[in-house]
Amino acid sequence: MSDQGAAGSARVSGLDLHLIRGGGGARAGLMDAFREAIRSGRLLPGTRLPSSRALAADLGVGRNTVVRTYSELVNEGWLTARHGSGTEVSQRGVESVRARPRLRAAQALRRPVHDLRPGCPDLSSFPREEWVRAVKRAVGAAPLDAFGYSDTSGRVELREALARYLARARGLRTQADNIIVCSGAAEGLRLVAAALAAAGVKAVAVEEFGLPAQRRTLEKAGLAAPAIPIDTDGADIAVLDGRPNVGAVLLTPSHQFPLGVALHPDRRAAVVEWARRRGSVIIEDDYDGEFRYDRAPVGALQGLDPEHVIFLGTASKSLAPGLRLGWLVVPDHLVDAVARQKGETEETVGFVNQLAMADFIESGAYDRHIRAMRSQYGRRRHQLVEAVKQHSPASSVGGVPAGLHVLLEQAGRLTSADGRQAAWKRLAVEPLDLFRHPESRSVRDGLVAGFATPSPSAWSGALEALVRQLP
Structure with a gap:
């Protein structure tokens, strides 16, 4: 005092x-x-x-x-x-x-009754015990330099573990020197956008439906973000040939967000050929690529051409967003340019989580957790599809059996029906319009509903509440 x-x-x-x-x-x-x-x-x-x-x-x-x-x-x-x-x-x-109890009560009234947000995992299933063991092993064996200022590209232990895992599980061709650890997908895209802008890129094409925050990140870096259409085969790659100012394209090829389609093999080959011909790059957002339920997960686009694809991955969907763990796999000629965007003294993810994640991967715990969640989420998606068929035959569930969300459509009635907007808010589902690019000419209307977020004990009630609101 x-x-x-x-x-x-x-x-x-x-x-x-x-x-x-x-x-x-x-x-x-x-x-x-x-x-x-x-x-x-x-x-x-x-x-x-x-x-x-x-x-x-x-x-x-x-x-x-x-x-x-x-x-x-x-x-x-x-x-x-x-x-x-x-x-x-x-x-x-x-x-x-x-006054705080009243504030908390008001906040409670605004909270959804059921949480069906798209793109969020079931946090109650986080593998606490195995993660704690990984943390203990990691900290106990950590070298002294881990406790100091770390390489802004990330701990080499994690980058090496990621290189092996991504090659094995996602089909990437990479090595530790090409990996930059970041605090999540948002930071990863910010680094890439800044590096591309500094290299003279003027525009990065984006899918006509996607996360508005990603478009804002590109625009904040001074990049135009024109839209490319999406159909049942994914992004229409052919339109890129008519846009000479576009120097890169941002795609979610394994499971498009939010429409849920996968990029057709012919279009995967076509976009790689476009990038080679134009000397451009593809930013591959592997949004929830590990979670495919009807077949083995589709391999990453990066495996087709490591020198023209920047791969963006994260543990936010597979484990928990609160870990703040993401990674970029960057072509040789862009590694230094992207790494420089972190600055000489900027901190990266804390060394404890980095070393714990490396241990978690190497011990096989990460694979076991993903397989367990893939089984759980696959059952939930199947239950949702069957419930929609039974209670609302006029509604359709779009997209391939993958990811953590579905697109519900019914000729515009889902979002426009009187009184239903408040019901959707109580369930935390989102209107498709929220993810529409201003340039989109699509007339599609629908709802984007997640099925992963509720705990196992809350899932049946959330599903019942959802189908009860479908006309």
């Missing part, structure tokens, strides 16, 4: 206490400082306070001053003192915090 108008910290018996003392005598100033800290919510109900002796020593005031301050604040209801338990902030004395 400090003198008038200034902030300070009191270090007491292992507890740090920040107070702001106003004018007046020592006791009056101390009481005002406590009231301000409690009223503003900085000291929450139940917060333990230092002993009077320790606080007095750190603040340079008499112990009696602190004792009398505590006593008076107890009498006023700001603090609570219990014999043998010390002094703490009272539940009754916090004026500003009284």
